[in-house]
Amino acid sequence: MSKKPDLFTELEQEQIRIAIEKAEKNTSGEIRICAERNCPVPNAFDRAASYFLKIGMDKTSQRNGVLIYIATDDHKFAIIGDEGINRQVPEGFWNSTKERMIGKFRTGSLASGIIEGITAAGEQLQKLFPVQDGDKNELSDDISYI
Secondary structure, three states: OOOOOOOOOHHHHHHHHHHHHHHHOOEOOEEEEEEEOOOOOOOHHHHHHHHHHHOOHHHOOOOOEEEEEEEOOOOEEEEEEOHHHHOOOOOOHHHHHHHHHHHHHOOOOHHHHHHHHHHHHHHHHHHHOEOOOOOOOOOOOOOEEO
């Protein structure tokens, strides 16, 4: 991994990490944020899918990981849910989550948009994959920089 770019302030990074902790508190699901300045491929979803596998998000016990990928300078982002959650979320859920995030992005608040996505994913994960006895945080809550 390369040196952490200054895409977010320290406060924004902390707010995002806290939002992930809060979202994961009541679920066995895992949420990760992956950020970089530029998306090196034409499709942000393809980049997110590649990174999803690279960081082992497909290895969670219930296959209920969610990755929010963002390329800040290119204004691209994607949300990927693993097969466990994708089988259960309502049709159109990921698109409606993206629209909620875009609404925040348009106000100039990248961090708020990401937190909006984390919150929406966390609400679904809590309904579909409630926390279980002995559940542990399987993945880091910090932003992953490519």
